Amino acid sequence: MTEAPMTETPVLSVRNLTTSFLVDGEWKSVVRDVSFDVHPGETVAIVGESGSGKSVTSLSIMRLLAANTSRIEGSLLLSGRDLLSISEKEMRGVRGNDASMIFQEPMTSLNPIFTIGRQISEVLTRHKGMSKSEARAETVRLLEKVRIPNAGARFDDYPHQFSGGMRQRVMIAMALASKPRLLIADEPTTALDVTIQGQILDLIKILQEEEGMSVLFITHDMGVVAEIADRTIVMYRGEAVESGPTEEIFHRGKHPYTRALLSAVPRLGSMQDRKWPTRFPVVDINTGETAEPKEVAGTVDTRKTPVLAVKNLVTRFAVRSGLFATQTGSVHAVENISFDLFQGETLSLVGESGCGKSTTGRSIMRLIEPTSGDVALDGYDVLRLDQTGLRDMRKTIQMIFQDPFSSLNPRMTVGAAISEPFVKHKLGNAKDAKEKTADLLRKVGLSPDMAGRYPHEFSGGQRQRIAIARALSLDPKVIVADESVSALDVSIKAQVCNLLLDLQQNLNLAFLFISHDMAVVERVSHRVAVMYLGEIVEIGPRAAVFDNPQHPYTKKLMAAVPVPDPARRGIRRGISNDELKSPVRPMGFQPPVREYREVSAGHMVQVA
Amino acid sequence: MPVYIGKRLLVAIPTLLIISIFVFSLQKLLPGDPILAMAGEERDPAVIEFLRDKYRLNDPVVVQYFYWLGGVLTGDFGISLRTNQPVLELILQKLPVTIQLAVMAMFFAMLIGIPIGILAAVKKNTFIDYIANVLALTGLSIPNFWLGIMLILLISVQLGWLPASGFESIFVDPVRSLQTMVMPAFVLGNALAATLMRHTRSAMIGVLSADYIRTARAKGLSPREVILSHSFRNALLPVVTLSALLFGELLAGAVLTEQIFTIPGFGKLIVDAVFNRDYAVVQGVVLCTAVGFIVMNLIADVLYVLLNPRLRATL
Numbered sequence: 001m002t003e004a005p006m007t008e009t010p011v012l013s014v015r016n017l018t019t020s021f022l023v024d025g026e027w028k029s030v031v032r033d034v035s036f037d038v039h040p041g042e043t044v045a046i047v048g049e050s051g052s053g054k055s056v057t058s059l060s061i062m063r064l065l066a067a068n069t070s071r072i073e074g075s076l077l078l079s080g081r082d083l084l085s086i087s088e089k090e091m092r093g094v095r096g097n098d099a100s101m102i103f104q105e106p107m108t109s110l111n112p113i114f115t116i117g118r119q120i121s122e123v124l125t126r127h128k129g130m131s132k133s134e135a136r137a138e139t140v141r142l143l144e145k146v147r148i149p150n151a152g153a154r155f156d157d158y159p160h161q162f163s164g165g166m167r168q169r170v171m172i173a174m175a176l177a178s179k180p181r182l183l184i185a186d187e188p189t190t191a192l193d194v195t196i197q198g199q200i201l202d203l204i205k206i207l208q209e210e211e212g213m214s215v216l217f218i219t220h221d222m223g224v225v226a227e228i229a230d231r232t233i234v235m236y237r238g239e240a241v242e243s244g245p246t247e248e249i250f251h252r253g254k255h256p257y258t259r260a261l262l263s264a265v266p267r268l269g270s271m272q273d274r275k276w277p278t279r280f281p282v283v284d285i286n287t288g289e290t291a292e293p294k295e296v297a298g299t300v301d302t303r304k305t306p307v308l309a310v311k312n313l314v315t316r317f318a319v320r321s322g323l324f325a326t327q328t329g330s331v332h333a334v335e336n337i338s339f340d341l342f343q344g345e346t347l348s349l350v351g352e353s354g355c356g357k358s359t360t361g362r363s364i365m366r367l368i369e370p371t372s373g374d375v376a377l378d379g380y381d382v383l384r385l386d387q388t389g390l391r392d393m394r395k396t397i398q399m400i401f402q403d404p405f406s407s408l409n410p411r412m413t414v415g416a417a418i419s420e421p422f423v424k425h426k427l428g429n430a431k432d433a434k435e436k437t438a439d440l441l442r443k444v445g446l447s448p449d450m451a452g453r454y455p456h457e458f459s460g461g462q463r464q465r466i467a468i469a470r471a472l473s474l475d476p477k478v479i480v481a482d483e484s485v486s487a488l489d490v491s492i493k494a495q496v497c498n499l500l501l502d503l504q505q506n507l508n509l510a511f512l513f514i515s516h517d518m519a520v521v522e523r524v525s526h527r528v529a530v531m532y533l534g535e536i537v538e539i540g541p542r543a544a545v546f547d548n549p550q551h552p553y554t555k556k557l558m559a560a561v562p563v564p565d566p567a568r569r570g571i572r573r574g575i576s577n578d579e580l581k582s583p584v585r586p587m588g589f590q591p592p593v594r595e596y597r598e599v600s601a602g603h604m605v606q607v608a
Numbered sequence: 609m610p611v612y613i614g615k616r617l618l619v620a621i622p623t624l625l626i627i628s629i630f631v632f633s634l635q636k637l638l639p640g641d642p643i644l645a646m647a648g649e650e651r652d653p654a655v656i657e658f659l660r661d662k663y664r665l666n667d668p669v670v671v672q673y674f675y676w677l678g679g680v681l682t683g684d685f686g687i688s689l690r691t692n693q694p695v696l697e698l699i700l701q702k703l704p705v706t707i708q709l710a711v712m713a714m715f716f717a718m719l720i721g722i723p724i725g726i727l728a729a730v731k732k733n734t735f736i737d738y739i740a741n742v743l744a745l746t747g748l749s750i751p752n753f754w755l756g757i758m759l760i761l762l763i764s765v766q767l768g769w770l771p772a773s774g775f776e777s778i779f780v781d782p783v784r785s786l787q788t789m790v791m792p793a794f795v796l797g798n799a800l801a802a803t804l805m806r807h808t809r810s811a812m813i814g815v816l817s818a819d820y821i822r823t824a825r826a827k828g829l830s831p832r833e834v835i836l837s838h839s840f841r842n843a844l845l846p847v848v849t850l851s852a853l854l855f856g857e858l859l860a861g862a863v864l865t866e867q868i869f870t871i872p873g874f875g876k877l878i879v880d881a882v883f884n885r886d887y888a889v890v891q892g893v894v895l896c897t898a899v900g901f902i903v904m905n906l907i908a909d910v911l912y913v914l915l916n917p918r919l920r921a922t923l
Contacts, residue, residue, distance in 0.1 A: 064825055096828035103826075108819040113841050113917055123827050158917040174827070 009080055010037035011181050011214040012061070012099075016074035019053075019060045027071060031056050034074075034240045036233050038182065043208065043215040045229035045246070047222065049261070049489040050460075053238040054218045058184045061216075062101055063091050079181060097127040100175035104187035106167035110159040116170045117155030123177040142173040145210075146203060147577045163579055165196035172203065179211060186218045193352040193580060194516065198560040198573045201228055205572070220490065222265040223519075223562030226250060227569060234258045247566040264494040266519030268561045272547065277346060277524045279501055280494035299344030299504055300526055306340035306376075307477050307510050308364070308397075313337050313373035315356075315363045319584055332583045333359040334370070335534035335591050343477065344504060346511040348521040348542075350557070351531035352580055357514045360531070361480040364512070365397055366390060378477055395425060398471035402483035404463035408455040414441075414466050415451025422473045440469040443506075444499060461492035465499065472503070482514045497524055518561045522546050527602070530554045533583045535594065540603030550597075550605040616909060620902050627898045628680070631891050632673050645885060646689060663689075680895065686888035690881075695892040698877060703896070706874035708778055709796065709865070710858050712789055714851065716797030717804050722847065724801075725808025729843075730835060732813055740805065747802035752861055756795045756868040763791065773870040792869040796861050800854050807850050811843035818842070845915055852908030856901050 019031040031053040038044045046054045059065050060072045063083065076083040078098055083091065095101075100123075103109045111119060120142060121135035130138065136155065143151035146169040159167055168188060175183055185204065189197040205228065208215055217228055225232055225246060233243040234255065242255040253259050263281045271278065276298055315334040318327045334356045341347045349357040363370040366382060375382035380393045398421075401407040408417055418440055419433040428436070438448035444465040455463055464484065471479055481500070485493045501524060503509055515521050521528060522542060529539040530551065538551040549555050559573065585591075596604040643659045644651065660666050664675055679686060685695035728740035764772035771788050778785040815821065816839055824838040863875035870876075874893065881889035913919045 062826060064822060092828045092830060094828070095826055101826045103819060103823065105819050109823045111820040111824065111838055111842070113915065114838075115917075122829070126828060160918045171823070174823075 010039050010077075011042075011079055012038040012216065013077040014057075014061070014074070015077075017057065017060060017076065018073045019056050019065070020071045020073075021065075022069045022071075030238050031060065032238045034233075034235070036240065036243055038214045038216055040181075040214055041208070041212055042230050043217055043228055045217045045219060045225045045232045046235055046240075047219055047225050047232060047261075048235035049220055049491065051237070052235040054220075054235050055186055057235070058101070058186050058216065058218050061184065062095055062099065063088075064095075064101075093127070096123050096175075096180075097178045098180055099182040099184065100178070100180040101184040101186065102168070102171045102175050102188045104190050106164050106171055106191065109171055110167055112159055115156045115158055116162070117157075120170070120174045120177055123174055127178045138177070139173075142177055143170075145176070145207070146170070146173045148173075149577060163196075164192055165199060165577075165579065168192065168196075168200050169203065169577075172200075172207070176207060176211060176213075180213060182214050182216065183208075184216045184218070187220070188217075189224060190219070190221070194518070195352065195556060195560040195578070196580070197224075197562070199576055199578075201562070202573055204228070221562065222250075222262060222490070222564040226564045226566045227562045227571060229569075234261065246569070250564065250566050260491060262564065264491045265564050266494075266517070266523050267565075268519045268522060268558065268563055269546075270519075271522050271542070275543070277501055277526065277542075279498045280523065282494070282498070297505065299508060300342050301344060302342050304343060307343045307378050308341040308512070309374075309376040310340075310360075310364060311338045311374040311376075313360065313363060313375065314371045315359050315368060316371045327587065329584055329586045330589070332534045332585055332589075332591065334363055335583075336373075336594065337529075337531075337534075337536045339529055339536065339539060341478065341510050341512060343510055344508045345526045346504065346513050346524055347527045347529060348513040348515060348525040349529050349531055350515055350518060350521050352516060352557070354533075354580060354583065355531040356534040356583065357516075357531050358482050359534075361399070361482050361512060361514050365394070365399060365480060367399075391425075395474045396476055397478040397480065398474060398476040399480045399482060400464070400467050400471050400484040403487055404460050404467055405455075405487075407467055408463055410455055413452055413454055414458070417455075418451070418466065418470045418473055420473075421470065425474060427474070436473060437469075440472055443472065443503070444469045459492075461488055461496060464488060464492075464496050468496075468499065468503070472507070475507075476509070478510045478512065480512045480514065483516070484513075485520060486515065486517060493520065500524065518558060530557065533581055535606065537606045538604070540599065540605075541601075544600055544603040548599065548603075550599050550603075554605075612913065613906070613910065616906050620906070623902060624895075624898065628677060628895060629673070631894045631898075632676060633669075636669060641885075676891070680892075685892035685895075688881075688886055688889050690884045690886045690889070695888045698889060699874075699892055699896055702872065702874045702877045704777070705775060705871060706859070706862055706866070708785070709789060709793055709862055709871065709873060710855070712793035713796035713800065713858055713861075714855070716794050717800035717854070718851070719801075720797070721801035721804030722808050725805040726812055726835065726840065726843075728805070728809045729812030729816060730831075737809075740809070744802040744805045747798050747805075750798070752795055752799065752864050753868055755798060756792070756865060759791050759795060760868075775871045775873075788869075788871075792865050792871060795868075796858065796865045799861065800858065803854060804847065804850065808843060808847050811846045812839060815839045815842045841915065845912060848911050848915065849908050852904045855904040859897055859900070 014037070015035045017031060017034040018029055020027040020029040034057060036044065046057060048054045056065070061076055061083070063072070065072070072084060074084070078094065083094065110116065117136065117139050120139045121132070124130045124135040124138055125132065140152050140155060143154065148154060148166060148169055159170070162170065188204070189200050192200060201224065204215065219225060229246045231244065232246045232249045233240050234249065234257065235241065236257045242249060242253060242258050249258060250262065253262060266280070313334055314336055317331040317333060319329040319331060320326065321328050337360060339347065349360060351357050359368060362368040364375050364382065370383060373383065377393065378396045380389070380396065382393060385393055415437050419437045422428065422433050422436050437451050441448045441450060446462065446465055446469070455466070458466065485496050488496060497520060500511065504511065513521065513524060525542045527540065528542050528545045529536045530545065530553065531537070532553045538545060538549065538554045545554065546558070549558055594606050595608045597607045599605055643656055643663070643665065646659055647656050664672060667675070676686070683696055685699070687693070688695055688698060724740050724743070728737045731737050760772045763769050770791055774788050776784040776788055821834060821839055824834045829838070859874070862873065863879060865871070866873045866875035867879065878890065878893045880886070881893060
C-alpha cells in the first residue's frame with residue numbers, strides 16, 4: 001500500500017442511492033435507498049441473487065446506465081466529488097481513470113476486432129496523455145503485472161487468442177492502467193472455471209495490496225465473499241438488508257434473508273459425517289426459521305445389475321484444416337471411460353470446461369455419436385441401436401439441460417411441452433396425457449392449472465421444474481442432469497436439488513449428475529467421478545473421494561473451491577497462471593494405457 | 609491469404625460450370641428459332657440448311673455445348689446472330705459503362721445508407737430514428753422507373769441542370785461522363801441505400817448493446833470513439849457481405865435504369881439480345897454477370913476475413 005495519509009474520507013461514499021428505470025412509461029425503482037462507504041484499501045462486497053439490484057448499483061456508480069431510460073437519485077461521492085452533479089463529459093474523465101470496472105463475461109467484454117494491446121493503451125492515451133510508444137511500454141508492464149506469460153509478444157494478439165482466464169487478466173490490466181482509486185468488479189469470476197477463479201481472486205488481492213486501491217466486489221457467491229471481502233452488504237429485492245464486517249454477517253447475520261441465503265449455500269466439507277445425500281435446509285425468508293435438513297434414506301441397491309453400464313467409451317471429434325479440410329488431429333473429448341450406475345443412485349461427473357463431462361452424457365444418449373465402446377442401458381445395447389430402437393430407448397433415459405430459459409420452446413405452452421414426449425411415444429390418448437401432465441406438475445411442486453401458460457410467465461427455478469417434469473413424462477429410469485442447477489440462484493438451486501432428491505426417493509431414479517460445482521456434488525451424490533482431459537482420473541463413493549482425494553487434479557480442484565468461511569480470508573493459493581489443458585491431439589496419437597489403483601472399496605484412482 | 613483465395617476460386621469452378629450448363633440448356637428450351645429469323649421472309653430451305661450447318665445447330669445438343677464451352681474458355685463467345693460482331697467485343701464495349709453505373713450507384717447507396725443507419729441506431733426509438741425508417745421505407749417503395757422519370761422531368765427538363773440521357777466514357781470526358789451518370793446512379797442506388805440503412809441500423813443496434821461497448825464506455829471513451837471506432841467496424845462485417853449480395857440486385861436494376869436513361873450498357877445489351885433471340889449474346893452476358901457476381905462475393909469474403917481477426921488467424 002502506498003503511504004497516503006489515512007484520512008477518514010472514504011474513497012466511495014454512497015448515500016440513499018435510488019435507481020429507477022422507465023418501463024412502459026412508468027418509473028420503477030430497482031435499487032432503493034442504498035447507502036454504504038468504501039474506505040481506502042478496503043474490499044467491500046455486495047452480495048445478492050439475480051434481481052437484487054447489485055449490478056445496477058455498480059452501473060449507477062459509474063453512470064453507465066442508458067441516460068434516457070434510467071434515473072439515479074441520492075449522492076455518490078468519489079473521493080469527495082459528487083458524481084451525480086458533474087456533466088457527462090466530466091464523468092468520462094472519471095471512468096477508467098479514478099474508478100474503473102471489470103465485468104462478468106471476459107469472453108465478450110473485449111472488442112474482438114482490436115488487439116488487446118490497443119485496448120489497454122487506449123486508456124493510457126485517453127487519460128494519461130501518453131504517446132503511443134509510451135503507452136505501449138506501459139501496457140507491456142501492465143500485462144506482466146497481471147502475470148500474462150510472454151507479455152511483450154502478446155501486445156498485438158487479439159482477444160480470441162486468449163482463454164477466458166487470460167482475458168479476465170487483460171480486463172484487469174485495462175482497469176488498473178490509470179491506477180484508479182476504486183475498482184468495481186462485477187462478478188469477475190462467475191464465468192470462470194474454479195481453478196481459474198482461484199487464480200483471478202488471488203491476483204485481485206495481490207494487486208490491491210500493491211496498488212493500494214479500494215475494491216467494490218459484486219457477487220452472488222458467498223464463498224467468494226468470505227474469501228475476499230472486509231465488509232459485506234447483502235442486497236435483496238433492491239434494498240441493502242444488512243451490512244457489516246464479513247465475519248459478523250456470516251456468523252451473526254440478523255436479517256432472515258441473510259440467514260436464508262447462507263444456509264442455502266452449499267459448503268464443501270459439510271457432509272463429512274453423513275452417509276447418504278442430504279437435502280438442503282430450507283429457511284423461511286420472512287422469519288429466518290430453519291427447517292433442519294433430513295438425511296435421505298438409502299436408495300441404492302448394488303446387488304442388482306446396474307441400470308447403466310458404460311465400458312471403454314470413446315468419443316473423438318475430427319479437427320480439420322488446410323485447403324481440402326483434411327483431418328489434422330482429434331479432440332479426445334471422452335477417452336476410454338467406464339462406470340456403472342445403479343437404480344436409485346446418483347453418480348456425479350465433475351470437472352472443468354473441456355474435461356468431457358457433458359460429451360459423456362450426450363454420448364450415452366447418442367445425442368453425439370461415440371467413436372467406440374459399450375453402453376448397456378436397461379437391456380439396450382445403446383451404441384448398436386437403429387433409429388427405431390434409439391427412439392424406444394429414449395423412454396428409459398432422459399436429460400435435463402443447464403439453461404431453463406433456452407431449453408423450453410417459447411411458443412409452446414408448458415402443458416404441451418410436458419406432454420409432448422408422452423403423446424409422441426403414443427403412450428396414451430389426449431385425456432391420459434392431460435392427467436399425466438397434471439400429475440407431473442404436482443410432482444415437481446407446481447400447480448396443474450399452470451399447464452396452459454407459456455414459459456415466459458415462469459421464473460428460472462420454475463422453468464427448471466418444468467424441464468424436470470418434461471424429462472419425467474416417459475417414466476425414465478435414468479436421468480442425465482447436465483449442469484441442471486448451475487444457472488440457478490443459490491436459494492432456488494437448493495430447492496431444485498431437494499426436488500431431485502425427493503424424486504429419487506419416490507421414483508427410484510438413477511441420476512447421472514454432471515456438474516462443475518463441487519459443493520453441490522458433495523451434497524447430492526452417492527458416488528463421484530472426477531474427469532480431466534476426457535478421462536476419469538478418480539472415481540469412488542462420495543465420502544471416499546471428498547475426504548481422501550488421491551489424484552493431484554482432484555486435490556487441486558477441491559483446494560480451488562471457495563468456502564463460505566470468513567476465517568479463510570487471508571488464503572493464497574500461490575501465484576499460478578496454469579491454463580486448462582486442451583484435449584486436442586495430433587493424428588496417430590495413441591492414448592496411453594491407464595492403470596487404476598484401488599484406494600478403498602470402490603474408490604479407484606488413476607496412477608499411470 | 610493466397611491459399612484462402614485459391615480455395616475460393618476452386619470452389620467457383622464447379623459453380624461456373626453449372627451456370628454454363630444451365631445458361632446453355634435454357635436457351636435451347638426457349639421457343640422461337642433464330643435461323644428462321646435470320647432466313648428472312650422467303651424461308652428458302654437451302655438457306656436454312658446452310659445456316660444450320662454454319663452455326664452447328666444440326667449437331668447433338670451435348671456436342672453443341674462443348675463447342676460453345678471450348679470457345680468460351682478461349683475467349684470466343686461466338687458471333688452475335690444479329691450484328692455479326694464477336695460477342696466478346698460487344699461485352700467489352702458495354703461492360704465498362706455498366707461497371708461505372710454500378711460503382712457509382714453503390715457509392716450513393718453507401719453514402720446515404722450507412723451514415724443514416726448509424727444515426728438511426730444511435731438514436732434508436734427517437735424521432736430521428738423514426739424519420740430515417742420512413743425515408744428508408746419510401747426509398748424501398750418508390751419504383752425505379754417512376755423516380756427516374758420524375759428526376760428527368762424535374763432536373764433535366766424543368767431545371768436543365770443535367771442531361772436527360774446519353775453516355776460519355778469517363779476516359780474521354782470525365783465531367784460530361786459524371787454529369788450523365790449522376791441521375792441514373794442515384795436512381796439505381798436509392799433502393800439499395802434503404803436496404804443498407806436498415807441492415808446497418810440493426811447491426812449497429814446489436815453491437816451497441818454488446819459487452820465490449822460497455823467496456824469501452826467504462827474506459828471513459830467519448831461517444832464518438834465508442835460509436836465510430838469500437839462499434840462501427842464490428843457492425844460493418846454483416847454490411848460488407850450484404851453489399852456483395854446487393855450487387856446482383858444492382859445488375860438487375862441496371863437493366864431498367866439503362867432503358868430509362870438510354871444508356872448503352874450491359875442492361876440494354878441483354879434486353880436487345882433477348883428480344884432478338886440472339887443466343888450467343890444472351891449466353892455471354894449471363895455468364896459474364898455470373899462471373900461478376902462470384903467475383904463480388906469473393907471480394908466480400910476476403911474483406912470480411914480482413915476485417916475480422918478471428919478469421920484472419922485461420923488463413
